[in-house]
Amino acid sequence: MPIEDKNKPLVSVVVPCYNQAKYLVEALDSVLAQSYNNWECIIIDDGSTDNSKNIAERYCAKDKRFKYIHQPNQGVSAARNNAIKASSGIYILPLDGDDKIAPHYLEQAINMFQKSPDVKLVYGKARLFGKRSGDWNIPPYSFKEMMIENLIYCSAVYRREDFNKTSGYSEEMKAGFEDWDFWLSFLDENDKVYCLPEVQFYYRVNASSRNPVTDEAVQRELRKKIFEHHKDKYLKYFSLSDIMSDSIFSQKKLEGIYNSRSYRVGRLLSSPVRYLRRLF
Numbered sequence: 001m002p003i004e005d006k007n008k009p010l011v012s013v014v015v016p017c018y019n020q021a022k023y024l025v026e027a028l029d030s031v032l033a034q035s036y037n038n039w040e041c042i043i044i045d046d047g048s049t050d051n052s053k054n055i056a057e058r059y060c061a062k063d064k065r066f067k068y069i070h071q072p073n074q075g076v077s078a079a080r081n082n083a084i085k086a087s088s089g090i091y092i093l094p095l096d097g098d099d100k101i102a103p104h105y106l107e108q109a110i111n112m113f114q115k116s117p118d119v120k121l122v123y124g125k126a127r128l129f130g131k132r133s134g135d136w137n138i139p140p141y142s143f144k145e146m147m148i149e150n151l152i153y154c155s156a157v158y159r160r161e162d163f164n165k166t167s168g169y170s171e172e173m174k175a176g177f178e179d180w181d182f183w184l185s186f187l188d189e190n191d192k193v194y195c196l197p198e199v200q201f202y203y204r205v206n207a208s209s210r211n212p213v214t215d216e217a218v219q220r221e222l223r224k225k226i227f228e229h230h231k232d233k234y235l236k237y238f239s240l241s242d243i244m245s246d247s248i249f250s251q252k253k254l255e256g257i258y259n260s261r262s263y264r265v266g267r268l269l270s271s272p273v274r275y276l277r278r279l280f
Contacts, residue, residue, distance in 0.1 A: 008038040012089030015043045016079035017097030021050040023204060026064070028059050030100035030202075034140050036107035041066045042081040043097075047073030052097070077169035077178045084163060093157045094179075098119070098204045101155065105200040109157040112194055120191040121183075123156035124200025132205040143189045144237055147230075148181035152193070155201050162186065170229065177222045184230045 013031050017024055031041045035078075043056040043066065056068040071082060080094055091110065095101060104122070109122040126136040141151045166185045169178050187193065227234055 009090040009110060010088060011036065011039040011091045011093060011096055011157070012084070012087035012108075013039055013041040013093045014080055014083035014087060015041060015070045015095050015097055016046055016076050016083065017043065017048060017052050017056075018046040018073065019048045019050045019052065019071065020097035021048070021052045021055055023098035023206075024052055024055050026100050027095060027097050028055075031095070031100075031169050032063065033103045034101075034106045035104050036110060039065060039106060040087065040089060042069060042087055043067065044069045044086075045072065045080045046076065047080040056220060075171060075174045077171045077173060081168040081171070084160070086170070087160070089241065090160055091210070092163055094153060095155050098206065100204075102198070102202070104198075105196075106157070108196050108198075108200070109231075113157075113159070116192070116194070118192050119194045120134070120162060120187065121152070121156050121158045121193045122196065123193075123200055124196035125198060126153055126201045126203060127199045128205050129202050130204040130206045134252045136203060137198075138261075141193045141195060143187060143191070146183065146187070147234060147237055150177070150183065152179075152183055153201055154179035158186065167196045170225075172225055173222065175218055176223055177226060181226050181229060181279060184226065184233065198208055215278065 015024075015027060015031075015151060017027075020027075020228050028041065028043070031039070045052050045056060045068065048068075053068070053070065056066070059066040060068050067072075067086075069083065069086060071079065071212055074082075076096075084092055091113070093101075093106065093109075105124060108124070112119060126138060128136050136153075138146065138153070139149075139151055163186070166182070169182045170185075173181050175256070
């Protein structure tokens, strides 16, 4: 087992899983393979009915840096929140139980935080694997564009003290977009976000991958919740008269959104005003 370097800040990797036993080994192996050794990995089982518990306990027996928590099924937001509450790290990295990270992700992220203390969040390039493969071409970050579409996947690295200033991941967002909603709580327009130039995150595309419900009415309700949670920020960037105007845009439905490879991060194939107008 690698020797922990206590001179480096502790990173807490939080891994919520719900019936993802057949993928969990790959996720945990990607944590075990990190070149940065001072981490803990909190596996939080959200009421799984498969053998996720057995796999998690096997890793706990193998390496003391793994910890296992079981909770009744409450959803991924509650799982992340509870795992972070139980964590001890200065930095947090959420990782879903069917995804994985590159071996140098933690090392490069912590190096960036230490080199640039004013950076609030670090993530990297991403790649798809599983039933679909290839680069995940997420547009460059800007806060205003983040109001329209989620530009950061759930597995970004941030400081625990900054998490403590938020109310955590919204447990209202059970059908999806909880990471997008959280980033809008976590970030403000002047915050610095850094994207590492290499692939650091691998998102599994699978029939069982966790995706928001594809019913348009459900999607509209999720977007309304995001708008209500962050109304002051939205109205700072977009005028209410533009949002409400019937003359600017037609009623044409958003095309291709439900099959988009960017769907999990909430990308909207529409203009800012059309998106906001659909919230009313």
